[in-house]
Amino acid sequence: MPEELRKGLEGVLVAESSLSDIDGSAGRLVYRGYAIEDLARNTSFEEVLYLLWEGHLPTESELEPFEAKMAEERAVREEVLSTVRELAAAEENPMAALRTAVSMLSAYDPDDSTGEAGDGEITQRKGRRITAKMPTIVAAYKRLRDGDEPIEPRTDLSHAANFLYMLNGEEPEDTIADVFDMALVVHADHGINASTFAAMVTASTLSDLHSSVTSAIGALKGDLHGGANQNVMRTLLEIDEHDLTAVEWAREALESGERIPGFGHRVYDVKDPRAKILGAKSKALGKAADEFKWYSYSRAIEEFMAKETGIAPNVDFYSASMYYQMGIPIDLYTPIFAMSRVGGWVAHVLEYQEDNRLIRPRARYVGPEDREFVRIDQR
Numbered sequence: 001m002p003e004e005l006r007k008g009l010e011g012v013l014v015a016e017s018s019l020s021d022i023d024g025s026a027g028r029l030v031y032r033g034y035a036i037e038d039l040a041r042n043t044s045f046e047e048v049l050y051l052l053w054e055g056h057l058p059t060e061s062e063l064e065p066f067e068a069k070m071a072e073e074r075a076v077r078e079e080v081l082s083t084v085r086e087l088a089a090a091e092e093n094p095m096a097a098l099r100t101a102v103s104m105l106s107a108y109d110p111d112d113s114t115g116e117a118g119d120g121e122i123t124q125r126k127g128r129r130i131t132a133k134m135p136t137i138v139a140a141y142k143r144l145r146d147g148d149e150p151i152e153p154r155t156d157l158s159h160a161a162n163f164l165y166m167l168n169g170e171e172p173e174d175t176i177a178d179v180f181d182m183a184l185v186v187h188a189d190h191g192i193n194a195s196t197f198a199a200m201v202t203a204s205t206l207s208d209l210h211s212s213v214t215s216a217i218g219a220l221k222g223d224l225h226g227g228a229n230q231n232v233m234r235t236l237l238e239i240d241e242h243d244l245t246a247v248e249w250a251r252e253a254l255e256s257g258e259r260i261p262g263f264g265h266r267v268y269d270v271k272d273p274r275a276k277i278l279g280a281k282s283k284a285l286g287k288a289a290d291e292f293k294w295y296s297y298s299r300a301i302e303e304f305m306a307k308e309t310g311i312a313p314n315v316d317f318y319s320a321s322m323y324y325q326m327g328i329p330i331d332l333y334t335p336i337f338a339m340s341r342v343g344g345w346v347a348h349v350l351e352y353q354e355d356n357r358l359i360r361p362r363a364r365y366v367g368p369e370d371r372e373f374v375r376i377d378q379r
Ligand SMILES: CC(=O)SCCNC(=O)CCNC(=O)[C@H](O)C(C)(C)COP(=O)(O)OP(=O)(O)OC[C@H]1O[C@@H](n2cnc3c(N)ncnc32)[C@H](O)[C@@H]1OP(=O)(O)O
Pocket: 008, 223, 224, 225, 226, 228, 258, 259, 260, 261, 262, 263, 264, 265, 266, 267, 311, 314, 315, 316
């Protein structure tokens, strides 16, 4: 047995995957061999789901029935919506509400869990249903929290446009739906990140897909992972409300030993390629609205961090100002990340199931040895 301790499993290979590849020194990300820049520019989220789940980019005649099947699965049963209603009334955190509602979807899934772990077709059908329903849950939560009734999904809109429609009660402009769709594309997969690993660990015990996705949502929620996008926007708002410039704020935060949200990465040594794509969109939205401050604060922090620390932005840094300028409430940024990353979670579970092995690392025991046992009445 190797005795080397790798805290945080840093650099440890745990699987072979043909889903996504990251070159951390070159700042390059590919999904199944396609550069993220090409996918972001040219494909829809549905095409990327097809790519991840089926292994190749769809032709038009493959995409059409795939989109139709996804759209048919968007509606969420009243029983689940009624739980979402209760969670909204209790002011539950939206990621926690999503985690609970996704877990509950399993009660009404038409596929039985028996034999699921060895059957990619069941996993894929369940994956399609969960992915299709997550936007309906997130939008319903937001509307109920605001005292509005949920809006039923439409089947004639894309995954991205339908979410914005259910959220706001009106069809989004094409340009906004396209930006949102691109955000879903770039968040869909990223190697064995913490939430994907959580999904794989659960799947490796031959559990069911709802359990895997529920585990993954819990992992994505944390501040060191998907939760960072909300913290970025809270930081930008704090800067805006105070007299400090963005650079002064960042200097003070660093000097007091804080981590700047949206910076740093376990795999990238350079700027995350997704931050470049999202940064350009954040800038374009600022230009369209003639309001540059969010992008300007962000750029100033990026330049300061590069000069002072050499640490570059990750995917969560520019998605924050981008979503903010689209009018999306801050605490929905991480649920939106989950709405996209579920595509990757399902793909990794499907891939891992093909040659499953229980994931079970070890800890080096550093506790006491050979203690003499004393009965409770004599301690
Ligand atoms: C979708 C995603 O999950 S992307 C990541 C989202 N998370 C964040 O943005 C939260 C802020 N970032 C971080 O906390 C980290 O960069 C992580 C958790 C993402 C990666 O952490 P690790 O790989 O464990 O890097 P580690 O913690 O070893 O950091 C290396 C050095 O960079 C510093 N550092 C890393 N990130 C930051 C940051 N955001 N702000 C300031 N310093 C940082 C650390 O203090 C450390 O310095 P030291 O060696 O002098 O102690």
